[in-house]
Amino acid sequence: MRRPRWILALLFALLVAAVFAWLGQWQMDNAIRTDAQQVIDTETPRPLSELAEAGSGVTDVAAGMVVRVSGAFVPEDLEIVTPRENDGETGAWVVGHLAVAADPGTPETGLAVAIGWAPGVAEAEAAADELARVSGLGDVRDLEGRFMPPEGPVVPRADEAPQVMHAMVPAQLVNSWQRVPGPVHSGYLVLHPADGGAELLAAVGLDAIDSVPPEPAESVNWLNVFYAVEWIVFAAFAIFLWYRLARDAWEKEHELQLLRAAEGE
DSSP: OOSHHHHHHHHHHHHHHHHHHHHHHHHHHHHEEEOGGGOOOOSSOEEHHHHOOTTSOOOTTTTTOEEEEEEEEOTTOOEEEEEEEETTEEEEEEEEEEEEOOOTTSOOEEEEEEEEEESSHHHHHHHHHHHHTSTTTTSOEEEEEEEEOOOOOOOOOTTSOTTOBOSOOHHHHGGGOSOOOSOEEEEEEEEOSSTHHHHHHHHHTOBOOOOOOOOOOEEEOHHHHHHHHHHHHHHHHHHHHHHHHHHHHHHHHHHHHHHHHHHHO
């Protein structure tokens, strides 16, 4: 193996193995990919009525979409949800009940809206009290936000009040609303600082809630995974083949030496 020709053969085997390993890495990178044809534009605002229906579950088509909706807030239905993180800091949300404007002859629908973030529960409660006194809060306004599916309910600790909310669950919020004349959306809206939302946030000093677009769905191509494993096997086989050829040459030389020694006797 220390002879020049076998050292050169080893270098060639290592080069072949490196190429095979690179091909395996390339196949693995392509095994998990985002299908560009399935990426949906979530950032162009669309009417909420086109994507979701009150009283029905949140579908994949509606979840995470930026929507537009018109309605009036109910001043008596402001709640606090905590803990809530915003830009890496923990605080609380001020949550409202939006009575969505309906067509004539049909009942209005309810929509839970995460209005804004405060650095603590006390600040959120003060902002909610101030927001309830804002002139024109109950007027119909155009809002923009991201429509999100409900979170799982969280049971308050034994030392907390039963009405404390730790998760955004519209079905739980409904129980505290003063009036619910029609069906309620199972999802909720994260208010954006645009149109009427900017005015509300500025009026009471709340921060806009982080609104992160949903990650595109990833798909696994198992055929590429198989090819990646196959290239790794080929790389290992290139090293093994060099070893096997070198060993065969060594065994052949020793057999010849033993045969010559036997003939000399």
